[in-house]
Amino acid sequence: MEDIPNYVAATFIAIVIAVLGFIYYAVNTATPGKKNLTSSLVVTILVGWIFFVCVQTFNGYFTNLSGIPRLPMFVGLTIVSIIILFIWPRTRAILMEMPITTLHYIHIVRVPVEMVLWWLAVSRAIPMDMTFEGSNLDIISGISAPFAAVFMVGSRSKSRIGATIWNLIALALLYNIVKTAIGYMPYYFTPTGGEVANLGVFYFPYVLLPTFIVPAVLFSHLVSLYQLIFKKDQPQF
Template identity: 85%
Template sequence: MEDIPGYVAGTFIAIVIAVLGFLYYAVSSATPGKKNITSSLVITLLVGWIFFVSVQTFNGYFTNLSGVPRLPMFVGCTIILIILLFVWPRTRAILMEMPITTLHYIHIVRVPVEMVLWWLAVSRAIPMDLTFEGSNLDIISGISAPFAAVFMVGARSQSRVGAIIWNVLALLLLIHIVKMAVGYMPYFYTPTSGGEIANLGVFYFPYVLLPTFIVPSVLFCHLVSLMQLIFKKDQSQF
């Protein structure tokens, strides 16, 4: 990991900050009467989670590959938390009020994420198959996100069906690359003589925040968007 240029880590950290900003704005807009309390609590918890994961990374927790797959276990914890947010009526009510345009614009970060993945692959920290040069088409979601935000859920142009289709397709692209990334992890993959390598880059800071923060955040925004598009009757509230 020492051979990776510093601008790669800098770009990725900027992506993490951008996602935090999007989520903070979404929560603040959903709770205008409790902006200072709810949004501050959410951002504090998110930053706390990022700090906790980062400390574990520096301590070599994830690079210890013996026993239970630790990184997938952490990712599983974030998935469980997301499910609980949808199950608890109080948090579900807040999710329904998040600005759906913000929930679509956030996916723009998937473009620089794909650039970071490509840089990591060039440095042989992850397989090239996990980039847009390989089988990863997730960059399409990032490129099309602003169009979906403006023309499908925007204030002047809305298409509920189109937005649902876009979210489903983008979600399938996300699931596809996550499945590939898990398959290339050293728990499950052994490099062959063909020159392909295991997915090791995400076991180190700051890239560990991709599976433990960025991907869950993107997944969360897709699910909230779909919930609003399917169950929110008044489109004008988008």
């Protein structure tokens, strides 16, 4: 990991900050009159989670591959947290009021994420198959996100069906790269010849890709679909 240029880590950290900003804005907009308490609490919890994950990373927790797969376990905790948000009526009401355009614009970060993955692959920290040169087409979601935000859920044009289809396709692309990334993890993959395993995400700051960025993207898709399916009082659709 020492051979990876510093600008790669800097770019990824900027992505993390951008995602935090998108989430803060979405929650703040969904809770008017709360004096920013709810959005501040959400960001504080997320920053606390990021700090906890980073501490564990620096302590070598994730690079210890013996016993239960630790990184997938942490990812599982984020999935459970998302499920709880949809189950609890109070948080579900907030999800329904999040600005759907913001929930689409957030996917723009998938473009620089793909660049970071490519840089990591060039440095042999992850397999090239996890990039747009391989089987990962997730960059399409990032490129098309602003068009979906403007012409499917924005002020210029509305299409509930189009937005639903876009989210489902983008979800499928997300699933594809996640499945590929899991398959190359050292728990399940032994490199042979010139192959490399998916080791980059076990180190700071790239550990935040599976433990924060991917769950945030998944969350945005699920909330968008939730609104598109159940929010019947949106005149723009």
